[in-house]
Amino acid sequence: MAHFAIADETQLVEAVRAAREARAPFEIVGRGTKRAYGRATSIANTLDVSALSGILAYEHDELVITARAATPLSEIEALLNQRQQRLGFDPADWGPLFGERANAGTIGGALSANTDGPARLRFGAARDHLLGYRAVNGLGEVYKAGGRVVKNVTGFDLSKLMCGAMGTLGVLTEVTLRVYPRAPESATLIVRDVGTEDGFALLRRVWSSPFEPTGLAYIPDCAAKPFALGDCGQGAALMRVEGAAEPLKEKIAALRTLLKGRALDRVDNGEAILAQIGAGAAFLGRDGDIWRLSVPQASAASCVERANAPIWFADWAGGLLWLGLPATSATALRAIGARAGGHATLFRASAESRASVPVFQSESAAHATLTKSVKAAFDPLALFNPGRMFEGV
Amino acid sequence: MLFAPPDPDILARRGKILAGLRGILSDGVVSEPAGLAAFDGDALTAYRQAPLACVLPRTRDEVSALLRFASAEGIPVIPRGAGTSLSGGALPRADAILIGLGRMNRIVEIDLENRCVVAEPGVTNLAIGRAVEKDGFYYAPDPSSQIACTVGGNVAENSGGIHCLKYGITTNNLLGVELALPGGERVQLGGKTMQPGGLDLLGVVAGSEGLLGIVVEATLRILPKPPVTRTVMAAFRDVPCAGLCVANVIAAGIIPAAMEFMDRRCIDAVEDYCRPGYPRGAEGILLIELDGVEAEVTDAVAQIEDIARAAGAYEFRAAADEAERARLWAGRKAAFPAMGRLAPDMLCMDGTIPRGKLPEVLARMAELSERHGLGFCNVFHAGDGNLHPLIIFDVMKPGELARAEEFGAEILKLCVDVGGVLTGEHGVGVEKRDLMPLMFSDTDLAQQGRVKCAFDSASLLNPGKVFPMLSACVEQGHMHVTGGRVPYPNLPRF
Numbered sequence: 001m002a003h004f005a006i007a008d009e010t011q012l013v014e015a016v017r018a019a020r021e022a023r024a025p026f027e028i029v030g031r032g033t034k035r036a037y038g039r040a041t042s043i044a045n046t047l048d049v050s051a052l053s054g055i056l057a058y059e060h061d062e063l064v065i066t067a068r069a070a071t072p073l074s075e076i077e078a079l080l081n082q083r084q085q086r087l088g089f090d091p092a093d094w095g096p097l098f099g100e101r102a103n104a105g106t107i108g109g110a111l112s113a114n115t116d117g118p119a120r121l122r123f124g125a126a127r128d129h130l131l132g133y134r135a136v137n138g139l140g141e142v143y144k145a146g147g148r149v150v151k152n153v154t155g156f157d158l159s160k161l162m163c164g165a166m167g168t169l170g171v172l173t174e175v176t177l178r179v180y181p182r183a184p185e186s187a188t189l190i191v192r193d194v195g196t197e198d199g200f201a202l203l204r205r206v207w208s209s210p211f212e213p214t215g216l217a218y219i220p221d222c223a224a225k226p227f228a229l230g231d232c233g234q235g236a237a238l239m240r241v242e243g244a245a246e247p248l249k250e251k252i253a254a255l256r257t258l259l260k261g262r263a264l265d266r267v268d269n270g271e272a273i274l275a276q277i278g279a280g281a282a283f284l285g286r287d288g289d290i291w292r293l294s295v296p297q298a299s300a301a302s303c304v305e306r307a308n309a310p311i312w313f314a315d316w317a318g319g320l321l322w323l324g325l326p327a328t329s330a331t332a333l334r335a336i337g338a339r340a341g342g343h344a345t346l347f348r349a350s351a352e353s354r355a356s357v358p359v360f361q362s363e364s365a366a367h368a369t370l371t372k373s374v375k376a377a378f379d380p381l382a383l384f385n386p387g388r389m390f391e392g393v
Numbered sequence: 394m395l396f397a398p399p400d401p402d403i404l405a406r407r408g409k410i411l412a413g414l415r416g417i418l419s420d421g422v423v424s425e426p427a428g429l430a431a432f433d434g435d436a437l438t439a440y441r442q443a444p445l446a447c448v449l450p451r452t453r454d455e456v457s458a459l460l461r462f463a464s465a466e467g468i469p470v471i472p473r474g475a476g477t478s479l480s481g482g483a484l485p486r487a488d489a490i491l492i493g494l495g496r497m498n499r500i501v502e503i504d505l506e507n508r509c510v511v512a513e514p515g516v517t518n519l520a521i522g523r524a525v526e527k528d529g530f531y532y533a534p535d536p537s538s539q540i541a542c543t544v545g546g547n548v549a550e551n552s553g554g555i556h557c558l559k560y561g562i563t564t565n566n567l568l569g570v571e572l573a574l575p576g577g578e579r580v581q582l583g584g585k586t587m588q589p590g591g592l593d594l595l596g597v598v599a600g601s602e603g604l605l606g607i608v609v610e611a612t613l614r615i616l617p618k619p620p621v622t623r624t625v626m627a628a629f630r631d632v633p634c635a636g637l638c639v640a641n642v643i644a645a646g647i648i649p650a651a652m653e654f655m656d657r658r659c660i661d662a663v664e665d666y667c668r669p670g671y672p673r674g675a676e677g678i679l680l681i682e683l684d685g686v687e688a689e690v691t692d693a694v695a696q697i698e699d700i701a702r703a704a705g706a707y708e709f710r711a712a713a714d715e716a717e718r719a720r721l722w723a724g725r726k727a728a729f730p731a732m733g734r735l736a737p738d739m740l741c742m743d744g745t746i747p748r749g750k751l752p753e754v755l756a757r758m759a760e761l762s763e764r765h766g767l768g769f770c771n772v773f774h775a776g777d778g779n780l781h782p783l784i785i786f787d788v789m790k791p792g793e794l795a796r797a798e799e800f801g802a803e804i805l806k807l808c809v810d811v812g813g814v815l816t817g818e819h820g821v822g823v824e825k826r827d828l829m830p831l832m833f834s835d836t837d838l839a840q841q842g843r844v845k846c847a848f849d850s851a852s853l854l855n856p857g858k859v860f861p862m863l864s865a866c867v868e869q870g871h872m873h874v875t876g877g878r879v880p881y882p883n884l885p886r887f
Contacts, residue, residue, distance in 0.1 A: 160596020
């Protein structure tokens with residue numbers, strides 16, 4: 001067991017070449033907030049890349065930022081905030097769910113794990129924001145992909161592949177992201193005491209409305225407490241809209257018309273509540289395994305009913321279900337997910353469970369073969385986080 | 394442009410290959426020269442080449458069977474939608490089977506509850522929007538060729554359009570595809586969900602220009618129509634001033650639904666062609682579309698007017714009604730055909746630059762035009778810095794095509810030099826293939842090449858496109874050897 005730390009990209013290349021010589025894979029660690037996410041591996045060596053930190057260029061008038069991959073997300077967000085800008089994929093802070101520090105993750109970790117938060121609904125996922133990157137591949141070569149402009153179809157879009165790859169395709173060293181203007185104000189509205197099916201239907205109506213919601217979540221009674229929403233009855237539907245003062249008023253009025261007959265209250269600390277939703281706060285301070293089901297929105301209610309989890313909640317208008325169920329529910333949940341045209345991820349569980357139960361839903365034979373070939377195209381000797389995603393990947 | 398000579402061995406087997414194809418498709422095998430002439434190229438009109446044979450499958454199983462056959466026989470395959478590629482993405486080869494997907498033109502499902510449409514690859518871009526407009530939805534990517542171009546081609550080329558400034562290009566509006574791999578197996582990548590389960594292979598398939606697989610079905614995100622849409626036009630006496638206006642709008646935190654630029658030559662051509670009501674005499678105009686709720690649009694229009702006037706706009710007006718709005722956009726969408734009346738031939742470039750560099754790049758392009766002695770005009774997606782200079786030339790005049798290509802290459806080099814890219818939405822194809830080293834090192838290109846090999850180890854899908862050289866898939870032991878020969882031994886290396 002060895003722990004290596006690199007100071008810069010040059011040392012990283014040396015480390016990868018040494019690992020190549022020794023056929024010794026390593027676990028890539030930034031600030032270590034999500035090490036317990038993904039399939040459990042038995043990699044002896046760790047490579048600490050946290051020194052690859054620092055913002056390299058922020059062109060606020062071009063809506064673009066470039067940073068070293070292990071730059072703390074908090075540093076990037078603080079800088080963007082100064083200019084009224086934001087990361088559109090709304091990276092969520094999963095650290096505390098895994099027993100790690102809050103607000104400590106890196107941009108590279110957020111991209112590699114797809115930590116998309118509530119506003120992903122409006123602005124797209126991590127992959128829609130990564131314009132280009134530099135990385136070291138498994139041959140020990142530094143290469144770049146993509147560019148620094150939003151509209152670019154020059155060559156293969158490798159940036160998409162790196163997002164959510166759990167570090168299995170290489171070590172990111174620099175990332176260039178598009179950013180969005182942050183609306184001057186936001187309003188989070190709540191409909192209380194609404195049942196599951198009704199609640200999801202209501203969220204879908206808002207999702208299909210042109211008022212550009214940046215958060216649509218359903219919190220059932222069983223999960224409401226940590227969000228301090230007051231009395232929610234059977235459950236609460238939350239919806240966030242944004243804009244300058246006048247447009248925001250107009251959007252709120254339009255939502256009242258759209259949902260007429262419902263009592264629509266405004267909550268005070270909507271931004272904080274939505275951040276907690278992204279962070280899965282319903283499970284904070286509770287032991288037990290967590291699953292995430294990614295399903296078509298219209299299937300959310302039936303999936304929830306079939307899954308029958310004691311604690312659960314939903315984000316993305318029902319497209320993402322957080323479920324408090326043991327790892328042993330894998331077969332049942334995967335059947336539920338597959339039937340709906342979606343998939344289940346074992347989000348949090350013991351290392352033993354994450355070694356025995358596939359964390360990410362298995363792929364068809366042809367798909368799995370393709371996944372392995374793509375892994376090999378970046379990392380032929382399987383040096384980077386091998387097994388973190390699937391067996392051998 | 395240099396092309397690989399056809400493989401004489403494949404040409405010699407043509408009769409047997411045609412028989413094999415007819416065994417798979419009872420109808421829809423085109424083999425006679427007159428029929429093949431209809432498929433001998435795309436909208437990059439400078440290059441023509443009839444394929445060995447053209448096949449027109451009706452089902453995904455037929456696509457798989459055709460690919461299986463081609464793979465077993467070692468024959469290159471060129472996928473084709475409507476043939477509207479501006480970069481030669483669908484340009485055939487004499488030794489290749491062209492698979493035309495136009496007959497697979499069914500909309501499989503309209504799923505309003507999940508806000509998506511599932512369509513076969515031959516459905517046109519416009520048909521997607523048409524299918525959902527009565528329910529208040531639309532499909533955002535809107536390339537100018539949308540009346541003809543197909544969903545499959547849009548995925549392959551990662552097509553953009555006027556409205557991608559706010560709503561993204563194809564990849565950002567694509568939820569899933571069913572992809573037929575070179576060997577004929579099919580995989581479902583993505584679906585109706587918001588997050589992939591494993592590696593985001595869908596992300597690399599979008600924009601892969603037909604090099605990784607053939608899309609046999611696509612799931613597309615549809616968007617609710619905004620309640621208010623307003624179009625404004627600003628006229629400038631000086632082109633760089635218009636560029637400054639664009640940069641300042643974005644810097645002010647406004648993301649319009651669309652922001653388009655046209656220069657004087659283009660304004661005149663379009664006015665002659667369809668009279669949209671552009672101010673003749675302006676050196677450049679911007680068409681800007683805002684959408685959202687009323688107060689949002691009103692705010693943005695007021696802010697943009699201030700910015701435009703500060704940048705030097707001498708005229709600023711909002712379309713009075715829907716008819717005028719439609720007319721203003723009809724002019725923009727007619728820019729290419731209108732220019733086509735002025736020149737025997739055009740080369741449409743497609744670089745993207747950081748928006749702040751617009752004034753500088755516009756000025757330098759005018760210098761280049763003079764140096765090359767070729768006229769050009771500018772019409773482009775200004776909001777995202779995606780330039781479409783149209784170079785005017787006459788292919789019948791000796792040397793003009795080469796000069797036009799040289800001029801174009803210098804424009805693209807300029808784009809890369811100021812921090813931009815070679816192509817914003819038209820794709821690399823054959824057109825910009827040999828310019829790839831301007832943007833990518835050998836190492837960068839080799840990494841992309843290895844991804845190609847992961848999908849297509851025998852390099853049979855759309856060979857000769859995108860990459861300046863086909864490195865054989867040896868590094869991973871994937872080298873495909875047929876009859877003791879490496880693939881494309883005759884391929885020129887650049």
